Amino acid sequence: MSSGRFRQKGGGAAPRVRAPAPPPPEELLTIKLAKSDPTVRIGISFERNDAAATAAPQRAIVKALHPGGLAAAAGVTPGDEVTMINGVEIGGSLQAAAMLREAAGVVALRVRRPTAP
Numbered sequence: 001m002s003s004g005r006f007r008q009k010g011g012g013a014a015p016r017v018r019a020p021a022p023p024p025p026e027e028l029l030t031i032k033l034a035k036s037d038p039t040v041r042i043g044i045s046f047e048r049n050d051a052a053a054t055a056a057p058q059r060a061i062v063k064a065l066h067p068g069g070l071a072a073a074a075g076v077t078p079g080d081e082v083t084m085i086n087g088v089e090i091g092g093s094l095q096a097a098a099m100l101r102e103a104a105g106v107v108a109l110r111v112r113r114p115t116a117p
Helices: 070-074 093-102
Strands: 026-035 044-046 062-065 081-085 105-114
Touching: 026 070, 044 093, 062 070, 081 093
Parallel strands: none
Antiparallel strands: 026 105, 044 062, 081 105
């Protein structure tokens, strides 16, 4: 007859659970540039967002800069993520490009920049 006790297979040690990796280091910057009128281009290109391919939130990641453009002169670098323009949160690269195209005067970019560990 059984004594009513049950024994776990594989010993009694609980499996180890790894903590998620910390996010990469980053810094948040506010970069201001002066755009004299809406016809002036600032020389910034964003990575393409494909909303149909992913359910992830859309981001505005800087892909390239024109060497003599306003964005490069103001300190924007490839890999920066533009999160706000003039206090308005950005919902992706298309929105960021449209807002920058229409902007005039002082344009404040809130940028998330990855930093080396």
